[in-house]
Amino acid sequence: MKKLSKSLFASVLTAALCSSLTLCAQVKIGTNPETIEATSNLEVEASTAGRKVKVDNTSGQLTISDGTQGTGKVLTSDATGGASWQDKDVLCNSFEASRTSQTIATGASTTLIPTTENFDPSNAYNVATGVYTVPEDGVYVFTGSANDGGSATGVRNSIISILSDVKGNLTLANSADLAYTKGIWLSVSAITKAVAGEKITLKYSVAHVSGTNPTNINIGAIRFAGSRMDCNTN
Template structure:
């Protein structure tokens, strides 16, 4: 091979190398839309709208996708409308799975047979997703199914008469009205136990802004002297079921 042939082949190889390298550098970043020759150095891909600042990009180091269309904001989620158009929207209360728990539930002493009392819950343990404590109840933020759990501790100090039998019930009330099919009852001797409990768990279908309260009732076959009954403690929780 003479020097001219060697030089030609060397030049050709160098030219191919330059073209390959240039091609790699050229296509390492892709820009579509407004100002197609200008791309953020940190991105591998940008699709930019004519409105300034609105674009979709892919970070070339982390791979993070950024979608900025004017609806973006902290804590939002990307969702679709009926035609498939995407936008950033605030997280709904349903998406946050509303839940709330109250405790330290009490009532005064029962004074008459078959008396029904609303349990007063003194303390909120936690609440999220838009649930509110309204009076002694829980106000729900959205329509749907909720899991409800309640526990009531009946206390009857000063009673030792084993012939005194107590009947109790734990009820759900919505907007002040009892729901007849959400109930649990129990009977027991007041002389056999200083404290006993009623516990209740069920699913309840509610409308937005309904207020749910827990109520208890009381009945006894007769009233021995010194026997008194009240709710000394209790819990009440509700959780939205998606």
């Protein structure tokens, strides 16, 4: 028996492996390995229906369908390298909350709790507690403002501050000693490098200086907001 030439052997092997053009051009890994979309060169399919990574055989476009995909989203990584699609607004981790008024006790630093969210796409602000939990590491800017006044007699000094449970006071502002009957409007802002899980709150206190010490005082026009700065908003 004559031996097959090297070129003939290669031809026979190629024919055996590539019994069809589809088999030669396409690779499927994972669930349903025998079924692949006609337009795909490569597919890696998960056991969950519709979850797959594929490469188009004409354009070379990569498609990642993991259930988080959507129009205008960007692909991001978590701390362990796990990828998911996120809204661009979520990446900026911005929020703003407000409240018309809140009654606080004098002589103590109290967390202001704006109960109306104007926006919070990452759902990181808690309207029940007034706490913003930093979703991911980054450089953030926080701002807060409020006012107080009343009919009580005497003099008070008011302080507003932005507090981190990791770093303490990030910033504060206080008024000159003024009569309760004179309104005070205070605002603060802070830029900080925050870490995921860090809790940020807006605090307000009224220190009684002289005269009749009221038990409570009304705080009005409350606004608390923040945004991650080192993100692409284009």
